[in-house]
Amino acid sequence: MNPAGSLKVRLPTGEVFALPIHPDERSLAGMLSAAGLSLNTRCGQRGLCRGCEVELIEGSLTVDGATVAAPAIVKACQARRDGHGTIRIPARSRVEHRPQVGETFAIGIPYAHQPLFTPVPGGRDTGFAVDIGTTTVVVLCVDLVTGAILSRAGGFNEQIRFGDNVITRIEAAAKPENLAAMQRAIVHETIRPLLLQAAERAGRALERFAGGAVAGNTTMLHLLVGEDPTSLGSAPFTPRFLSGRQVLAGELQLIVDGLSPEIPLQLLPGIAGYIGADIAAGVIATGMAYDEVPSLLVDIGTNGEILLQSNGQLSACATAAGPAFEGGGLRCGTRAVEGAVSELRLGLNPFGLELKTVGDVPAGRAGGICGSAYLDFLAMGRSSGLLSSKGRFEPAAWEQVPEPYRHQEDRERALRLPAGRPGGLTISEVDVALLLQAKAAIGAGIETLLETAGIRAADLGRVYLAGGFGMHLNLGHAIACGLLPGLRREQIRVVGNTALAGALLALVDRTTLEEMATLQARVEIIELNLVPGFEDCFIEHLSLP
Amino acid sequence: MNELHPLTQAIIAGKRKEVPDLVAQCLAAGESASAIVEHRLVPGMAIIGEKFKLNEIFVPEMLIAARAMKEALKVLEPLLAAAGVKPEHIVVIGTVEGDLHDIGKNLVAMMWKGANLGVIDLGVNVPPARFVEAIREHQPELVGLSTLLTTTMPAMRDTVKAIRDAGLSVKIVVGGAPITREFAREIGADSYAPDAGSAVDMAVALLQGKA
Numbered sequence: 191m192n193p194a195g196s197l198k199v200r201l202p203t204g205e206v207f208a209l210p211i212h213p214d215e216r217s218l219a220g221m222l223s224a225a226g227l228s229l230n231t232r233c234g235q236r237g238l239c240r241g242c243e244v245e246l247i248e249g250s251l252t253v254d255g256a257t258v259a260a261p262a263i264v265k266a267c268q269a270r271r272d273g274h275g276t277i278r279i280p281a282r283s284r285v286e287h288r289p290q291v292g293e294t295f296a297i298g299i300p301y302a303h304q305p306l307f308t309p310v311p312g313g314r315d316t317g318f319a320v321d322i323g324t325t326t327v328v329v330l331c332v333d334l335v336t337g338a339i340l341s342r343a344g345g346f347n348e349q350i351r352f353g354d355n356v357i358t359r360i361e362a363a364a365k366p367e368n369l370a371a372m373q374r375a376i377v378h379e380t381i382r383p384l385l386l387q388a389a390e391r392a393g394r395a396l397e398r399f400a401g402g403a404v405a406g407n408t409t410m411l412h413l414l415v416g417e418d419p420t421s422l423g424s425a426p427f428t429p430r431f432l433s434g435r436q437v438l439a440g441e442l443q444l445i446v447d448g449l450s451p452e453i454p455l456q457l458l459p460g461i462a463g464y465i466g467a468d469i470a471a472g473v474i475a476t477g478m479a480y481d482e483v484p485s486l487l488v489d490i491g492t493n494g495e496i497l498l499q500s501n502g503q504l505s506a507c508a509t510a511a512g513p514a515f516e517g518g519g520l521r522c523g524t525r526a527v528e529g530a531v532s533e534l535r536l537g538l539n540p541f542g543l544e545l546k547t548v549g550d551v552p553a554g555r556a557g558g559i560c561g562s563a564y565l566d567f568l569a570m571g572r573s574s575g576l577l578s579s580k581g582r583f584e585p586a587a588w589e590q591v592p593e594p595y596r597h598q599e600d601r602e603r604a605l606r607l608p609a610g611r612p613g614g615l616t617i618s619e620v621d622v623a624l625l626l627q628a629k630a631a632i633g634a635g636i637e638t639l640l641e642t643a644g645i646r647a648a649d650l651g652r653v654y655l656a657g658g659f660g661m662h663l664n665l666g667h668a669i670a671c672g673l674l675p676g677l678r679r680e681q682i683r684v685v686g687n688t689a690l691a692g693a694l695l696a697l698v699d700r701t702t703l704e705e706m707a708t709l710q711a712r713v714e715i716i717e718l719n720l721v722p723g724f725e726d727c728f729i730e731h732l733s734l735p
Numbered sequence: 736m737n738e739l740h741p742l743t744q745a746i747i748a749g750k751r752k753e754v755p756d757l758v759a760q761c762l763a764a765g766e767s768a769s770a771i772v773e774h775r776l777v778p779g780m781a782i783i784g785e786k787f788k789l790n791e792i793f794v795p796e797m798l799i800a801a802r803a804m805k806e807a808l809k810v811l812e813p814l815l816a817a818a819g820v821k822p823e824h825i826v827v828i829g830t831v832e833g834d835l836h837d838i839g840k841n842l843v844a845m846m847w848k849g850a851n852l853g854v855i856d857l858g859v860n861v862p863p864a865r866f867v868e869a870i871r872e873h874q875p876e877l878v879g880l881s882t883l884l885t886t887t888m889p890a891m892r893d894t895v896k897a898i899r900d901a902g903l904s905v906k907i908v909v910g911g912a913p914i915t916r917e918f919a920r921e922i923g924a925d926s927y928a929p930d931a932g933s934a935v936d937m938a939v940a941l942l943q944g945k946a
Contacts, residue, residue: 581793729799
């Protein structure tokens with residue numbers, strides 16, 4: 191080890207600790223991750239985003255081969271040790287260790303008790319259901335005799351250090367060593383500890399586990415079993431497999447004391463490259479496949495998935511919303527982690543601004559703004575007259591905003607929230623422009639899919655809003671700003687993590703697994719970019735109604 | 736703004752529905768299609784590009800303006816073709832193989848048309864050989880390659896290589912969300928456009944540099 195130099199990290203508590211220096215000269219982000227301080231390296235440590243910025247408060251670092259001296263803001267993924275230095279990690283750059291994990295869901299169908307793995311009384315009588323999200327992972331511990339959920343455990347998908355979305359992970363997987371490392375990250379570093387936690391909470395010894403069922407998007411399931419996902423990175427996005435494979439714990443290197451390496455993990459079957467097993471799970475768990483009225487499933491994420499059922503006919507599309515609703519690319523954006531502003535109320539005449547945070551953290555300590563609050567801002571900014579239909583501050587209305595709430599830098603105007611991290615939180619017109627593109631991608635996706643099938647939004651009997659974001663947004667505002675265009679609140683059912691619900695269903699009633707497997711042949715995939723009217727529809731949706 | 740023609744103003748404000756009537760009025764007043772493009776549309780898109788550069792407008796407003804211009808071109812392009820008007824400069828554009836995203840590419844194509852360039856749009860998921868073939872056929876001075884997915888960046892590299900290997904002297908400009916200046920240089924492109932506004936400046940500079 192090169193003894194020259196040391197790095198210190200100042201924590202939010204004021205405490206300073208010395209960062210162990212790695213002899214292999216990895217990046218600052220790499221060293222922090224090894225020390226348990228994972229940063230938001232969402233672009234896969236390529237220096238393209240600002241997710242992992244840290245403050246150099248003393249000493250120096252090397253960035254791009256040049257010495258940078260304090261005080262400075264540096265991207266930790268691009269920085270290396272350069273003698274002595276002390277850094278401070280702003281809250282926004284941390285991958286929080288308390289993610290808001292979608293552990294709750296609604297199951298919309300009756301189901302039988304026909305467990306996937308026959309329980310042996312006094313022996314293997316316990317199963318587990320897993321949802322591998324690109325961001326978060328949940329494990330449920332289930333009594334196979336009664337079908338009851340015994341416990342839950344959730345956390346971040348440790349693959350996040352390879353990139354925060356499926357495309358960056360697919361790109362990372364091009365290197366064989368990364369493919370193996372990502373498999374280890376999901377199996378050994380994510381599922382294993384969650385399984386241990388869930389088993390402990392359930393009071394079940396691991397010897398009693400008979401097997402598990404796993405839902406996830408197509409890329410996540412490829413990475414779980416170590417299949418190369420490269421073909422999912424470019425058109426025609428052909429997966430290596432979609433079928434509901436069974437693999438043994440031992441084959442995955444899921445090695446836990448007491449757990450038999452011979453027990454199977456059942457992967458749920460997918461529908462297409464970008465309409466994965468997570469969506470197949472949702473189609474069955476919501477019961478939409480059996481609805482007698484036209485119904486729609488919408489899962490809003492970086493990649494929004496939309497599936498329509500009408501007279502038993504199924505069609506689906508994926509739409510590239512980008513990371514804005516997860517806070518990506520926005521000045522003060524963050525995921526829905528503790529301390530994020532999650533709700534916002536805005537009035538103009540008289541001016542009023544109220545904030546609510548995840549975990550009811552005092553607004554003065556809010557660390558960022560998450561998607562649901564941005565959506566509130568779009569809807570209420572527009573309804574109050576502060577925002578124009580193009581998402582700009584209306585000049586006359588802007589003058590009515592009290593001075594302390596107004597922020598202007600160069601020509602860019604922003605609403606200042608009188609709270610939050612040093613320097614305050616702002617929502618700028620550039621943020622709004624990015625949010626408009628994200629909401630237009632979802633709104634136009636819904637409209638185009640409906641149009642292709644000749645269905646009007648008003649004809650939909652039910653709209654199932656799935657996923658973590660759907661659980662926390664204000665439905666009235668989602669409709670008002672055009673994210674869910676033409677819908678009425680009473681049509682919408684918030685169904686939570688239906689991928690997890692589907693994994694549970696498959697575990698307790700194996701016939702549901704068979705039904706999921708029929709979907710691949712039944713669902714017509716609509717490639718939005720190839721629908722002639724999609725671009726016009728998207729541009730139409732860039733405005734605020 | 737007062738001195739701008741109503742058609743130019745409608746383009747800038749993205750008032751798509753007003754555009755066809757305004758074009759019809761210009762034609763009725765005896766303006767030729769090429770004069771309308773040159774004196775009504777090109778100044779409008781130049782202002783849009785300028786405002787974008789100054790952060791006065793952002794991507795959504797630029798897209799809305801570009802779509803308004805598309806309405807005008809729907810009327811004018813057949814007239815230009817019928818009159819046998821040949822653009823002074825020809826450029827080719829497309830999204831590289833494996834990528835189906837075209838909103839960014841279409842915006843650049845519109846901005847280029849708005850700068851009075853003759854644009855041959857090859858669409859999405861264009862294999863390297865198709866680019867080479869189109870360059871041979873249309874003899875453009877410039878070709879634009881676009882991609883949105885990081886995973887299709889290698890296809891952009893392959894496309895540049897195929898064009899170079901074919902011995903074509905065309906200038907290559909690349910752009911798209913994951914592309915960086917370094918990547919553009921590394922793969923041997925002539926130029927990198929970080930956004931649709933600069934794609935116009937870049938094209939004009941490259942074309943004039945050649946002239």
